[in-house]
Amino acid sequence: MNTFYEFFAGGGMAHAGLGEEWKCLFANDFCEKKAASYRKNWGDDHLVVGDIAKVKANQVEGQADLAWASFPCQDLSLAGNGVGLDGDRSGTFWAFHKLMKQLDKDGRKPHMIALENVYGAVTSHGGKDFEAIIKSLVSVGYRAGGMIIDAVHFVPQSRPRLFIVAVDAKLTVPSELCAETATPAWQPAAIVKAYNRLPKKLKDQWIWWAPPAPDTTPGTLDQLIEHEPQGVTWHTPEETAKLLEMMSEVNAQKVELAKQAGRLKVGTIYRRTREGRQRAEVRFDGISGCLRTPSGGSSRQTIIVVEGEKVRSRLLSPREAARLMGLSDNYVLPERYNDAYHLAGDGVAVPVVAHLARHIFEPLIESYRRLQLVKVA
Structure with missing residues (x-):
């Protein structure tokens, strides 16, 4: 082994x-x-x-x-x-x-x-x-x-x-x-x-x-979100409306296009400071931004779910964060939200390690062991 x-x-x-x-x-x-x-x-x-x-x-x-x-x-x-x-x-x-x-x-x-x-x-x-x-x-x-x-x-x-x-x-x-x-x-x-x-x-x-x-194939964000999320709650309509108000015209247009897509669209929102003003930036390309450790509220990703005129938002759940790192659903996460998010945001993507193991580490080990057998013989 x-x-x-x-x-x-x-x-x-x-x-x-x-x-x-x-x-x-x-x-x-x-x-x-x-x-x-x-x-x-x-x-x-x-x-x-x-x-x-x-x-x-x-x-x-x-x-x-x-x-x-x-x-x-x-x-x-x-x-x-x-x-x-x-x-x-x-x-x-x-x-x-x-x-x-x-x-x-x-x-x-x-x-x-x-x-x-x-x-x-x-x-x-x-x-x-x-x-x-x-x-x-x-x-x-x-x-x-x-x-x-x-x-x-x-x-x-x-x-x-x-x-x-x-x-x-x-x-x-x-x-x-x-x-x-x-x-x-x-x-x-x-x-x-x-x-x-x-x-x-x-x-x-x-x-x-x-x-x-x-x-x-990596799949898309909408394939891994929890439709009944654990560890987080949906924002109130007022909180979601506030996020939408924080968007620039370009980002607000992305939401409008998502409404017209004719299917459920899942995006992520980051809060960033632009020219001294806090902005909400959204992406609907099926890809999450890089997970980070939750040292502050702005580092946590917010999920936005658009289905026609219905727009909802919430924080990324701990299990979703784990899935974004390639961890299986059998992996036991910490009970506290911050601890679970920190664990995921501070880790290494599991399938990248698996790729390196399969294509570099294991071939190197096999080559080394073959050489050892030759020397013994």
């Missing part, structure tokens, strides 16, 4: 994406609320709750095929404070790196590492943070490459994220897993620019990962 560590585990969405053919040897998260959800869904025999900086190598079992780390994004986000890897939150990456060095010293570093973060991690501090991440991986004996993968190719949510996949430099990477140059679908201009800024010794350890395109 394939094995993995799950750092910054949250509710275990990487666990969900890797699936039943993978066994978690160790998981860690700082947040007790998220850990409670992790326990309900995955058990706690391998879970350590607490600061990653205090985790010791002897607490981490065995040698895993993969270490997954969706480290905090707040300091790297384009909407964040801009301190990057020097920040208290995103800077926890260095504690993870230190632990990987300790495992390397013990002769049991993971065969692969996968890092996930926001798009802004590519350009943070003029690309210096990205370079620092690649340099840190190379220093522990890995080759690495980055991809931008948008969850919209798998679920109806616009969620572009940076994924860096690193593999032990001693292992052979099958040629079908990579390309000689950038693949625009996975390495857009920002990644290419970041690569071009790297010093030659890091470029020499770069891999242009080239997984196949997704072979599934």
Whole structure:
């Protein structure tokens, strides 16, 4: 069975994406609320709750095929404070790196590492943070490459994220897993620019990962909404009318067109400040905006349902948020709305993890094991 560590585990969405053919040897998260959800869904025999900086190598079992780390994004986000890897939150990456060095010293570093973060991690501090991440991986004996993968190719949510996949430099990477140059679908201009800024010794350890395109259709927002939502209530007609009044002429026209569609239309609304005035912006393209953690009311998405002249609105439900992340309805969510929404908005899209597992991680493991059998023979 394939094995993995799950750092910054949250509710275990990487666990969900890797699936039943993978066994978690160790998981860690700082947040007790998220850990409670992790326990309900995955058990706690391998879970350590607490600061990653205090985790010791002897607490981490065995040698895993993969270490997954969706480290905090707040300091790297384009909407964040801009301190990057020097920040208290995103800077926890260095504690993870230190632990990987300790495992390397013990002769049991993971065969692969996968890092996930926001798009802004590519350009943070003029690309210096990205370079620092690649340099840190190379220093522990890995080759690495980055991809931008948008969850919209798998679920109806616009969620572009940076994924860096690193593999032990001693292992052979099958040629079908990579390309000689950038693949625009996975390495857009920002990644290419970041690569071009790297010093030659890091470029020499770069891999242009080239997984196949997704072979599934993401569906649309109206296919996953709850018609009898749990955990939220519909707005009053007055509250809905207020939202409509906050729309610009362009956005109000979108609602009018939805009324004329002749069928039920589901959209999402974000409240934003434009030129000093709060506005409600709507989209009816069947795609949700990127889920965010609910630090404030404006970060929560509002659902708008239009059926002829009937217009209703409400907050996105916890289960809908989970579905937008690719979690199954069997996944046990926190009871409190904010906790459930935070868990979803702070996670990694499950089907993206599954795609990487199927087309990069598992082929690498299979290649490695075949080589081991040849050596034994």
